[in-house]
Amino acid sequence: MRVGVLGVGHVGLVTAACMADFGHDVIGYDDDGHKIAALRAGDMPFYEPDLDRLVADNVSTGRLRFSGDAVEALSDREVVFICVGTPSREDGSPNLAYVQAAAQAVAAHARGPVVVAEKSTVPVRTGERIRQALALESQARQGTAHHEVVSNPEFLREGSAVEDTLRPDRIVVGADSTNAHEVMRRVYTPQLERHDCPYVETDVKTAELIKHASNAFLATKISFINAVARVCELTGADVETVADAMGHDPRIGRAFLNAGIGYGGSCFPKDVEAFVHIAAELGYDFGLLRETQRINREAKVWPVHQLRRLLWNLQDKEIAVLGVAFKPGTDDIRDAPALDVIDALEADGASVRLHDPVALDQVRGRFARAELYEDAREALRGAHAVVTCTEWDEYRKIEPEQLAELLAYPVVVDGRNVWDPAALEAANLRVASVGTPFSGDLGA
Template identity: 70%
Template structure:
């Protein structure tokens, strides 16, 4: 099939590459020339494991092209995916300006009736708005008014987005009619033939709600276990053991029960706040999600509180921060908890040493000489008065307790991601604050 993807960011480029892998003819559009140039130069504009190889496979096979020309992108397309940003507005509601612009572009430049698929995370009832935008623009420009609008939400985890697309738990498609469902089934048939997952066919509004409900529930699990962690710290219980035992219950599951700095990234914070706002607009006070947000804000303050407890005055200290990205295996720092930790330390006057395996270029000019960017974890830790873990990169777990004891000026570790075995650290004389474990 002939597919267009509007927006080749974290979702759009993965979608384009996987659609090409399934044999479709894909054109990626973006109004950012840097992204277009990056792909044309056989690169990808962000870090995502496995994506570059998949993009190059599609490009070399002639199944992926990229363009900044909407008339080229929308010429003779069967399905058009909208994968643009939906940033948080000042009032917490998602800003859908880019979605509206994408719809107007389809109405203006599509050369035949097509299926317009929302893949950006949008509030329920956005499908109706897209239909309205398509109709208004078509009347203004004389374009087609026969486009069908469907919701096809993504459930990708940054750092494993390629695998999540090629081997998903489910494919959700919301359409208000049989014809668009037939087209979307045909689009996904190569996946469904080779991978056993359900195709969940529903209406547009239900599909839109599925995405927000899924992300909000996962965020709530994270906040729940962080609240449990506070109780564990006060009583001497171990949150890791609590979470493991909870996870054996099939009704609960172990995923997203890792106590730590809370959730970040481009999805959970924005989607939780958007869902609260959507519910309020409809007349429902989603108090559970407001508490989820509160607990998450509290979790981000935990490392600095512990540093003050263990070091007393931290304004005259040097602190190593390990990890910047909001999660491992990505260079995405949007809403990363580490940012708030670093900002709080800078406000205290602390000199920060920062290491991350891939994300440092994202903050090259952000803090000037208040933060020292380090090429290795050892460079960051050696001679520092304390170390804080903010992202659980696997390479940090390879640092041994004796190494930490040797490198640090003061034997103080604030393990905000529970990277290291606490008994091993304590055994070599390290003063430790570890999430969900009794504070000494």
């Protein structure tokens, strides 16, 4: 089929590449000329495992093209995916101006009827607004084409977005007509022939809610285990064992029960905030999600509280921060907990040494007192303490004995439980790990 993708950010570029890999003729459009030029030159605008190969393979076959010309990108498409940004306003509501502009572009340039699929995360009832925008723009241009709107939310995880799109755990399509459902079935038939997964057919509003409800639930699960971690720290219990035992219950599951310093990224913070705002507009106070947000804010300040406990004053201390990206496998630093940690350290007068395998370029020049290191061990050498903010596998390969040798003071604040606390203590390190008993103040 002839597929258009509006917006080639994380969701759009992965969607475009995977749709081409399924055999569709795909044009990825973006109004950022530099991004389009980079993609045509084979340069990826962000880090995502295996995406560069998938893009290159499908560009070479001619199934995937990139354009900054809306006419070229939209004039003959059968299906158009809207994958543009929906940034938060100050009140927490999503800004849907880019979604509206995308719908207007379809109505302005499509020569025939198009199924418009919203893949950006949007509030319930956005489909109605998109229909309205399509109709108004078409009427203004005296067009006659009837475009249909569907909701087709993405459930990809940064760091495994290609795998999640090629082999998803479910496909959700919300449409309000038989024809639109039939078109989307045709879109996904090649994928379903490769990978059998549930295909959920519903109406547009239900599909829109599924996405927000899914992300909000996962964020709540993270905040729940972080609240349990606080109780474990106060009682001497071990949160890892608690989470493992909970996870054996199939009604609960082990995923997203890793205690740490909170969630970040482009989805969870924005989507939880948006869901709270949407519910409030409808007259419902979603207090559970507001508490989820509060616990997450609390988790982000935990590392600095522990450093103050162990080091007393942070003024002029050298602190190694391992990990800047909000999670492993990506260079995305949007709402990354590490940013809050670094800001707080600098506010206390500390000098920060930063390491991350892929995300250093994203923070270059952002912090006043930060020095960037390409080698994690060099960042550790001579530091008064280390804080882990992202659980990259390469950090697990640093042995506790190496930490003890490299650090000027034997202080480890393990915000992602990268290392075994007992092994750290055996190497005579003073340790604060999330959800486990603390080994005591320096000099105690």
